[in-house]
Amino acid sequence: MENKKTDTASALKDIISHAKEYGFVFPSSEIYDGLQAVYDYGQNGVELKNNLKTVWWKAMTMLQDNVVGIDASIFMHPLTWKASGHVDSFNDPMIDNRDSKKRYRADTLLEDRSALLEDQGKADEAKALMQHMAKCLDAGDLEGVRQLIIDQKITCPVSNTANWTEVRQFNLMFSTQVGAVSEDASLIYLRPETAQGIFVNFLNVQKTGRMKIPFGIAQIGKAFRNEIVARNFIFRMREFEQMEMQFFVRPGTEMEWYATWKETRMKFHQALGLPADSLKFHDHDKLAHYANAAVDIEYKFPFGFKEMEGIHSRTDFDLKSHQELSKKKQQYFDPEINENYIPYVVETSVGADRLFLAILCNAYTEETVGEGEQEKQRVYLNFHPALAPVKVAVLPLVKKDGLAEKAQEIVKEIKFAFNTTYDEGGAIGKRYTRQDLIGTPYCVVVDYQTMEDQTVTIRDRNTMSQERISIADLKEKIGHAVSMERIFEKLL
Ligand code: ATP
Numbered sequence: 001m002e003n004k005k006t007d008t009a010s011a012l013k014d015i016i017s018h019a020k021e022y023g024f025v026f027p028s029s030e031i032y033d034g035l036q037a038v039y040d041y042g043q044n045g046v047e048l049k050n051n052l053k054t055v056w057w058k059a060m061t062m063l064q065d066n067v068v069g070i071d072a073s074i075f076m077h078p079l080t081w082k083a084s085g086h087v088d089s090f091n092d093p094m095i096d097n098r099d100s101k102k103r104y105r106a107d108t109l110l111e112d113r114s115a116l117l118e119d120q121g122k123a124d125e126a127k128a129l130m131q132h133m134a135k136c137l138d139a140g141d142l143e144g145v146r147q148l149i150i151d152q153k154i155t156c157p158v159s160n161t162a163n164w165t166e167v168r169q170f171n172l173m174f175s176t177q178v179g180a181v182s183e184d185a186s187l188i189y190l191r192p193e194t195a196q197g198i199f200v201n202f203l204n205v206q207k208t209g210r211m212k213i214p215f216g217i218a219q220i221g222k223a224f225r226n227e228i229v230a231r232n233f234i235f236r237m238r239e240f241e242q243m244e245m246q247f248f249v250r251p252g253t254e255m256e257w258y259a260t261w262k263e264t265r266m267k268f269h270q271a272l273g274l275p276a277d278s279l280k281f282h283d284h285d286k287l288a289h290y291a292n293a294a295v296d297i298e299y300k301f302p303f304g305f306k307e308m309e310g311i312h313s314r315t316d317f318d319l320k321s322h323q324e325l326s327k328k329k330q331q332y333f334d335p336e337i338n339e340n341y342i343p344y345v346v347e348t349s350v351g352a353d354r355l356f357l358a359i360l361c362n363a364y365t366e367e368t369v370g371e372g373e374q375e376k377q378r379v380y381l382n383f384h385p386a387l388a389p390v391k392v393a394v395l396p397l398v399k400k401d402g403l404a405e406k407a408q409e410i411v412k413e414i415k416f417a418f419n420t421t422y423d424e425g426g427a428i429g430k431r432y433t434r435q436d437l438i439g440t441p442y443c444v445v446v447d448y449q450t451m452e453d454q455t456v457t458i459r460d461r462n463t464m465s466q467e468r469i470s471i472a473d474l475k476e477k478i479g480h481a482v483s484m485e486r487i488f489e490k491l492l
Contacts, residue, residue, distance in 0.1 A: 093168070191222075250341070
């Protein structure tokens with residue numbers, strides 16, 4: 001029986017240890033006891049993450065007629081962040097508990113309380129609480145937010161007291177100085193989102209690419225946020241990677257495009273193998289200062305349904321602010337209607353790390369196999385074959401009698417086509433298990449029959465069934481199964 005561990009907090013613990021033990025994700029600078037909310041991807045993690053980035057990149061550019069990519073730098077002119085609103089309002093409200101000295105996001109404390117009320121069947125109360133909070137935050141009434149926390153009798157989970165400080169705004173941008181001589185140095189920021197690199201290049205791309213509206217610009221890159229409370233493994237990090245696409249449209253058509261992109265992005269996640277009932281849309285109650293519509297695609301992580309991707313209709317807010325501050329026109333001449341205008345923007349923004357976590361959680365499978373005395377537990381990672389870090393392991397049944405050499409010959413033949421590994425150490429069952437644990441979809445075994453008739457067995461990770469095929473057919477058979485085309489076909 002299959003038992004997917006996706007809905008308890010202890011499942012997350014199992015997944016975190018699995019990720020570490022099998023080379024997917026390590027805590028950063030671990031020999032110094034790590035750095036909070038920063039992680040490194042290991043030898044298998046980087047392959048999975050690269051595959052996710054490639055599949056996203058191709059789905060957003062190659063498969064679209066009118067989307068191109070760029071790679072902008074992390075450092076940008078500091079006025080960029082003034083124009084975008086990040087200097088003035090990229091804040092989270094924080095509150096400290098005086099007894100435990102622990103720091104929390106005030107809005108998260110209230111959101112958690114609202115979720116609890118909802119679980120208790122008090123949906124109206126839950127909604128009213130969120131509306132009250134949104135009103136206070138919009139008005140900059142931080143004392144009001146604190147009062148809500150007191151009125152709700154929310155206590156610190158560590159000290160169990162309600163001895164709260166005042167609520168303060170905390171800007172999430174990391175800053176540093178550029179320039180060698182301190183007098184000349186000026187303050188710059190590590191970008192908190194990749195989107196602005198696209199906005200400031202809007203005209204460069206439009207003109208040099210002779211792009212006609214509607215068109216999009218896609219980008220993958222690092223972003224940095226000094227998150228107040230970082231938790232849930234790679235879900236909330238201080239350094240992370242975003243995959244964003246800004247789609248520039250004629251004003252007035254943004255809602256149609258918003259609906260189209262919502263549907264396209266939901267399809268994408270399902271095509272990667274995430275089940276429909278583990279994904280849902282969540283409309284924003286409180287719109288960001290730049291948006292006229294916003295929705296999250298949430299995935300059912302072991303700690304509940306949480307945001308994985310945001311889709312926002314950003315109006316002309318960003319280009320307009322850049323035009324005002326830079327004094328450079330950010331307009332497009334639309335030949336169809338003979339008009340100049342600042343385009344509206346619909347953006348899709350997904351965290352590569354959150355998508356990675358969703359794919360890993362969904363893939364982690366514990367299963368009981370065999371019967372009676374033969375019964376045992378096995379764990380495997382059920383990745384879509386196109387996403388798996390290693391596509392095929394070639395295993396000689398034994399090292400002697402030329403089997404190892406034959407297996408290595410096969411590796412040489414197929415390793416240009418897809419990620420192939422070779423393993424000759426230990427009993428064959430143990431070697432299968434090793435591959436199951438990192439999610440390798442196929443194991444090819446070279447045995448004595450291979451030496452006679454040039455055939456091998458090929459074992460399927462999920463069903464554990466084996467079939468015998470000719471070495472000559474290997475490349476095509478595996479190549480077909482692990483190709484990203486299998487994902488793209490589902491996007492049509
Ligand atoms: P949250 O509400 O969880 O803080 P957000 O609404 O601020 O997220 P956006 O600004 O919309 O997030 O960023 C787009 C995407 O970037 C998110 O959907 C998420 O996948 C990813 N992301 C944002 N912050 C982080 C983070 N600290 N660590 C990892 N991924 C992140």
